[in-house]
Amino acid sequence: MPFTDVPDPYSRDVLCFYVADKWFCFVNIEIFDFCCIKCNPNESLELQAAYLGIKPGWHMNKKYWISAYFNQDVPDEKIRELVQKSYDIVVKGLPKKVREEIVSAAKE
Numbered sequence: 001m002p003f004t005d006v007p008d009p010y011s012r013d014v015l016c017f018y019v020a021d022k023w024f025c026f027v028n029i030e031i032f033d034f035c036c037i038k039c040n041p042n043e044s045l046e047l048q049a050a051y052l053g054i055k056p057g058w059h060m061n062k063k064y065w066i067s068a069y070f071n072q073d074v075p076d077e078k079i080r081e082l083v084q085k086s087y088d089i090v091v092k093g094l095p096k097k098v099r100e101e102i103v104s105a106a107k108e
Helices: 041-050 076-092 096-107
Strands: 014-019 022-028 034-038 054-056 065-069
Touching: 014 076, 022 076, 034 076, 041 054, 041 065, 065 076, 076 096
Parallel strands: none
Antiparallel strands: 014 022, 022 034, 034 065, 054 065
């Protein structure tokens, strides 16, 4: 929870999920209204066209991040799939040595 000292109460309750030192998902744990996840820019536009509950990423680069709102028209399974894809996108962008360490740790 990197924003505990900010004045905005919504941001103080944001829990960020990391791989290495990079975010791949975050969610407000008190309100739990949406999660913000990294997304392929081409897929982002398609998802926003297909679901009312997918919007440009809140407080993030709108090209690479989306917000997937819970309890709307986005199925839970789709949100889980998008979170996994976000993780994969971030891992793919990490230096090779870090990727190898992550893969090795996952096998243990």
